[in-house]
Amino acid sequence: MADSCFVDIREPDGSTRRIASSSRGGAILHVSSESVAEPLTATVMRIGQPRLEPSVLAVPLVTQAGITGVLTWLASRDRPFFGVQELELAQHVARRCALAIDNSRLYREARTAVSIRDEFLSVAAHELKTPMTSLRGYAQLLAREFDKGQVANPERARRAATTIQVQSDKLARLVAQLLDVSRIQSGKLAIERKPSDLSGLVREVVDAARTQLREHTIVARLPSELWVPIDPLRIEQVVTNLIDNAIKYSPDGGQIDVMLACDADDQTVKLAVRDRGVGVPVEHRANIFDRFYQAHAGGALTSMAGMGLGLYISRQIIELHGGTIRAEFPDDGGTCIVITLPR
Structure with a gap:
């Protein structure tokens, strides 16, 4: 059909790169062929005809995906x-090549999806198993206490009941996260806005957290009240x-540190939660809001890494409110998550 052929592809930045070329040995091309080929290839890449x-x-x-490249033949x-x-x-020939490219892309995406699914199922099974193990153990402990006809050790029974409550709450949150991801993927995660005291909401979450702290101190800087049109249940989930x-x-x-305040223009409010912990490795910072992403997986904190859904769901909720969420990393360590919401 031809004496020379080359393949050019379009790079993500719009430039063109030649990935293959072949010529028949001893073939002498038309002088006009070499001078016409390059601009002709560029034109076909641009217009797709x-x-x-x-x-x-x-x-x-x-x-x-669109115009991916150009096949050029010279006589x-x-x-x-x-x-x-x-x-x-x-x-x-070009249609066959394009079909092969599409099939290759679909196969690669399918392999990636299977890998993500398998990783998720592994993490989800581990995360769900942990509270279930605690629930079962402490339930058995309580059962033995009651089998004695009376509670021989009230303090131990009280601790067991408290642990069951805490682990039940954790299990409920994990299941709720899975349901939220399903709603997000199907476009059914909805919010119900109503005027709410965001300051009071944050204060309640902080007070609830303080009751379970031993080695941490939460310093909250909150106005007496701050009314914002939000879905209080969803924002409480984020906080x-x-x-x-x-x-x-x-x-x-x-x-x-937990800080809530109005911006200078009084059109938005800013909520910041800052810790002084291990922070996030530099190579993982761009992905911490991605679904199933675990910045500390494989490290010393693997056991507490979770399913990689909390920040992903939080971002979706905040964006549904018309707000933004971002992470900052102070020079003295730790992480600061900053949320802005319209008033």
Whole structure:
């Protein structure tokens, strides 16, 4: 069909890169072929339509993602000029190549999806098993106490009942996160806004967290009240997650700061939760709001890494409110999560 052929692809930044070329040994190309080929290839890459010159033939590689590249053929001096028949054959070859590219991409995406699924199932099974093991153990302990006809050790029974309550709450949160992810993926996660005292809501979450702290101190800087149109249940979920993370990832204790205030323009409010814990490794910072992403997986904090859903769900909730959420990393260590919400 031709004496020389090359394949150019479009890079993500819009530039063109030649990934393959081949020529028939001893073939002497038309001088016009070499001068016409490059601009012709660029034109086909831009407009996505084939171009036919007497000694040059260029057809686009059109995949599901759009114009992916160009196949270009050159004729030698001793070969007849290209015609309609060669054009049809070239288009057929290009369609086959484009189909192969699409299949390769789909296969790669499927493998990635399977890998994410398997990793998620492994993490979810571990996270769900942990509270279930505690629930079972302490339930058995209580059962033995009651089998004696009376509670022989009231203090131990009280601790067992408290642990059951805490682990039940953790299990309920894990299940709720899984349901939220399902709603997000199906576009059914909804919020119900109503005027709410955000300051009072944050204060309640902080007070609840303080009752379970031993080595941490929460310093809250909150106005007496701050009314904002929000979904209070969903925002409470976000604030609880941020404070839980701050506690979890500062295992040596220390101060946790919670700050809420209006911006200078009085059009937005800013909520910040800052810890002085282990922080986030630099290479993981860009991905901490991604679904199933665990910045500390594989390290010393693997056992407390969770399912990688808390920040992902929090981002979705905040964005549904028309707000933003971002992470800052102070020079003296730790992490600060900053939320802005419209008033």
